Amino acid sequence: MFSVATEGLTRKFNSFTAVDHLNLQIGEGEVFGLLGPNGAGKTTTLRMLACLISPTEGSATVAGYNIQQEPLKVRQSVGILTENPSLYERLTAFENMNFFAEAYGITDKAQRHARIKELLDFFLLWDRRNSKVATFSKGMKQKLAIARAIVHQPQLLFLDEPSSGLDPASAKEIRDLMKMLSQHEKRTILLCTHHLEDADKLCNRVLIMNKGRCVVVGTPDELRAKITEHPTVKVDLETVNPQIVAAAEALSQAQEVTIDPQEPSLLVKVENSRSATPQLVEAIVQAKGKILSVNTMKPSLEEAYLKLIKEEEQ
Numbered sequence: 683m684f685s686v687a688t689e690g691l692t693r694k695f696n697s698f699t700a701v702d703h704l705n706l707q708i709g710e711g712e713v714f715g716l717l718g719p720n721g722a723g724k725t726t727t728l729r730m731l732a733c734l735i736s737p738t739e740g741s742a743t744v745a746g747y748n749i750q751q752e753p754l755k756v757r758q759s760v761g762i763l764t765e766n767p768s769l770y771e772r773l774t775a776f777e778n779m780n781f782f783a784e785a786y787g788i789t790d791k792a793q794r795h796a797r798i799k800e801l802l803d804f805f806l807l808w809d810r811r812n813s814k815v816a817t818f819s820k821g822m823k824q825k826l827a828i829a830r831a832i833v834h835q836p837q838l839l840f841l842d843e844p845s846s847g848l849d850p851a852s853a854k855e856i857r858d859l860m861k862m863l864s865q866h867e868k869r870t871i872l873l874c875t876h877h878l879e880d881a882d883k884l885c886n887r888v889l890i891m892n893k894g895r896c897v898v899v900g901t902p903d904e905l906r907a908k909i910t911e912h913p914t915v916k917v918d919l920e921t922v923n924p925q926i927v928a929a930a931e932a933l934s935q936a937q938e939v940t941i942d943p944q945e946p947s948l949l950v951k952v953e954n955s956r957s958a959t960p961q962l963v964e965a966i967v968q969a970k971g972k973i974l975s976v977n978t979m980k981p982s983l984e985e986a987y988l989k990l991i992k993e994e995e996q
């Protein structure tokens with residue numbers, strides 16, 4: 683069963699189509715990234731799936747519930763971090779958490795307090811539990827909003843730019859939390875982000891959207907494969923000399939050999955890096971090359987993203 687499945691999901695604002703017949707499926711326990719330029723329709727998609735706004739066309743199920751027929755069930759199954767987390771500024775951190783925990787049906791006071799302590803401890807906010815949220819920094823508010831989103835232990839988590847405003851250590855905490863929730867607790871995470879390195883590290887699959895439509899969907903590796911025909915093996919050497927270059931060029935698998943004199947290293951374009959690398963290493967060693975390291979170079983998800991968006995615009 684899918685955690686999220688949409689069919690022709692569409693949202694218009696007057697005559698403007700923000701989300702245009704979107705089809706996506708997210709499996710249980712998957713971390714699914716929604717990427718795309720500003721205004722692509724990511725937040726609008728998330729808001730429809732969390733039943734904060736309704737679609738103008740199409741349908742979706744979330745945790746097995748139809749978003750139009752059973753919005754209450756959907757809301758109970760989902761924790762959401764919105765772009766501008768609306769916390770009650772005049773209440774303390776603890777009061778905010780308590781309010782939402784109660785609203786989400788954690789009626790037992792001791793249980794509620796234990797859960798709040800666990801989360802505020804995790805986010806290093808317990809000491810500040812009695813401070814008004816208005817006095818919090820942006821990052822502290824963001825952490826509190828994430829804590830609030832997961833207070834009822836939802837099966838699904840929708841996160842809109844969770845690391846925005848967080849320092850590097852806090853951003854890593856959030857990444858680790860997402861990993862833990864998906865891998866150990868099999869929670870499904872739908873993540874909107876502009877942070878492509880995060881998406882690459884975290885997401886099982888990503889969907890790039892533009893102007894409300896799906897441009898491409900796949901694993902980060904599949905997206906990379908779409909933009910590069912051939913992998914490149916980079917061999918860092920103590921020194922590069924003509925014998926070494928000739929030895930690399932003599933290999934049938936080597937399609938193109940270039941030298942980076944700065945490093946120094948050899949860049950060898952190959953059909954298949956798995957089968958070519960051992961041969962290449964052997965040839966270089968025989969030519970008396972001193973190898974310092976060998977790496978298969980992959981384009982970054984960012985490069986793939988930029989190229990795929992550009993192709994789509996043309």
Ligand SMILES: Nc1ncnc2c1ncn2[C@@H]1O[C@H](COP(=O)(O)OP(=O)(O)OP(=O)(O)O)[C@@H](O)[C@H]1O
Pocket residue numbers: 695699700718719720721722723724725726727
């Ligand atoms: N309530 C609304 N009324 C009118 N237009 C809206 C509304 N909400 C969103 N839109 C429009 O829909 C489009 C998609 O917006 P959305 O917020 O979903 O983009 P996004 O992909 O989340 O962008 P960003 O990366 O900047 O957060 C934008 O053109 C936006 O102006």
Ligand SMILES: [Mg+2]
Pocket residue numbers: 724725726765842874
């Ligand atoms: Mg957005």
